[in-house]
Amino acid sequence: MSKSPNLYSDSSVDEVAARLRKYVLNCQKAALSRHEKFQIAVSGGSLPATLSKALLAPDDGTLDDKPQFSKWEIFFADERAVPLDHEDSNYGLLKKDLLDKIPPTSGSPQVFPVNVKMLDNTQELADQYQETLMSSFAGKDSVRLPLFDLILLGCGPDGHTCSLFPGHDLLRETDAWVAPIEDSPKPPQRRITLTLPVVTHAFKIAFVATGGGKKDILKKILDTDEGRSLPCGLVNEQAGEKVSWFTDAAATEGISHPRRGSL
Ligand SMILES: O=C1O[C@H](COP(=O)(O)O)[C@@H](O)[C@H](O)[C@H]1O
Numbered sequence: 409m410s411k412s413p414n415l416y417s418d419s420s421v422d423e424v425a426a427r428l429r430k431y432v433l434n435c436q437k438a439a440l441s442r443h444e445k446f447q448i449a450v451s452g453g454s455l456p457a458t459l460s461k462a463l464l465a466p467d468d469g470t471l472d473d474k475p476q477f478s479k480w481e482i483f484f485a486d487e488r489a490v491p492l493d494h495e496d497s498n499y500g501l502l503k504k505d506l507l508d509k510i511p512p513t514s515g516s517p518q519v520f521p522v523n524v525k526m527l528d529n530t531q532e533l534a535d536q537y538q539e540t541l542m543s544s545f546a547g548k549d550s551v552r553l554p555l556f557d558l559i560l561l562g563c564g565p566d567g568h569t570c571s572l573f574p575g576h577d578l579l580r581e582t583d584a585w586v587a588p589i590e591d592s593p594k595p596p597q598r599r600i601t602l603t604l605p606v607v608t609h610a611f612k613i614a615f616v617a618t619g620g621g622k623k624d625i626l627k628k629i630l631d632t633d634e635g636r637s638l639p640c641g642l643v644n645e646q647a648g649e650k651v652s653w654f655t656d657a658a659a660t661e662g663i664s665h666p667r668r669g670s671l
Contacts, residue, residue, distance in 0.1 A: 412666075414651065415630065415665050416654050416671075417655050417660040418655075420656060421458065421618050421656055422461070425461035425465070427671065428459070428616060432475075432558065433473060433475065434671065435558040436475065440479060442557075446558075447483070450484060450498075451486060451562045451569070452488075455562045456501050457505050459506060459560065460505045460509060475514065476515065481518045482502070482517050482518070483520045486498065486571040487599065488599045491524055492522075492524060522537055530598050531588050533588065533600050534587055534588040535586075538586040558612045558613075559612075559614070561607070561613065561614065561643070562617065563617045563622060563626070567639055568639050569607075569640045570602050571601035572603075572639040573639065574637075576589070579639060582603075585605075586601070586602060586606075587601055587603050604646070607647075608643060608650075611650065613647050614653075615654065615655075618656040619656070621659075622658075622659040623661055623662070626655065629641045630644075631664050631665055
């Protein structure tokens with residue numbers, strides 16, 4: 409992939425959220441014209457709060473500026489092997505920050521959490537989630553990889569994304585769509601994650617990273633050769649211009665990677 413990822417840097421988190429809203433709704437429009445639904449995967453961590461700020465802002469009255477939630481299918485980019493109401497659950501976080509706050513008049517998305525009956529066995533948990541994806545993406549046909557309209561990612565301070573961690577064997581997974589991890593360096597240790605080929609196959613991939621705590625890792629990922637082998641750097645390398653970074657000034661201070669002005 410030759411072209412480099414798009415970097416957007418706004419002065420405040422409110423401005424990041426406003427730009428992210430426009431971007432997500434552009435992706436929604438393109439997806440609805442392709443197949444009348446909007447299939448996305450979302451991460452946990454700091455992402456749901458910014459996403460909620462973006463999507464729950466008042467619309468300008470036009471259809472293009474409205475999230476049509478009843479046409480959304482929401483999957484998880486990664487999930488922790490905990491009950492859905494546990495404080496570590498990515499589903500639980502999205503529910504608290506976004507799903508519970510969507511006004512009934514805006515419609516309800518279809519949400520695909522993990523099967524909590526499988527929490528004791530992360531391989532089964534991953535396999536079942538892969539089957540969920542297979543039935544949602546493949547229908548009766550077999551597909552090599554699920555094609556998400558948009559995957560929304562975070563970037564951990566070590567450069568991890570989803571539950572793909574620096575130097576981990578899972579970065580070399582080429583067959584599974586969803587894989588278990590039992591030794592996550594960030595607690596909780598037991599998780600499942602979309603694999604790199606699934607992430608980089610998506611139509612569009614957005615990272616959201618704000619605050620001074622992300623400054624050093626963003627510089628490494630976007631400005632150095634060393635950063636290319638980190639999980640976020642691998643997404644950049646393999647998906648190129650399909651990738652956009654939504655950041656604020658605090659997270660991008662001192663970064664030389666060229667910034668883009670408009671979407
Ligand atoms: O553990 C996780 O961390 C990453 C990054 O989180 P952040 O709080 O640094 O944004 C997150 O994207 C992932 O979904 C989550 O499981």
